[in-house]
Amino acid sequence: MDDQLPRLEALAGEQLSSVIFVADYVQFDFNGPGLTAISDPIVVRGETRVRFPDPGSRDALCSLIQQYVKSASAIESERIEVTFDSGDRLLVPLDRASYTGPEAATFSDPKAQGLLVW
Secondary structure, X not given: OHHHOOOHHXXXXXXXXXXXXXXXEEEEEOOOOEEEEOOOOEEEEOOEEEXXXXXXXXXXXXXXXXXXXXXXXXXXXXEEEEEEOOOOEEEEEOOHHHOOOOOOEEEXXXXXXXXXXX
């Protein structure tokens, strides 16, 4: 059955089509597959790190729109990391201190069944 679960690695080659700010979390749509960051996401561009909801973070997150994913992975109890072709990275912290509720993030893909929850 695990073969039917969504795989974060499937984001490779996908384009980020939208960033949606909803109350206390952020959603990222990759033309179908979706990543929801309940822990505050971080954009890393070179030496610069910007964490949502700090000043400039919305612009930094929106600057990822239309970029293509080079790779995506989850390091359990550390972070989800999405690297774009530009070298920019989107991080979603998975360490216990970053949780604001029972979950830090979710991932769904309409091509697979189920939902990944961290």
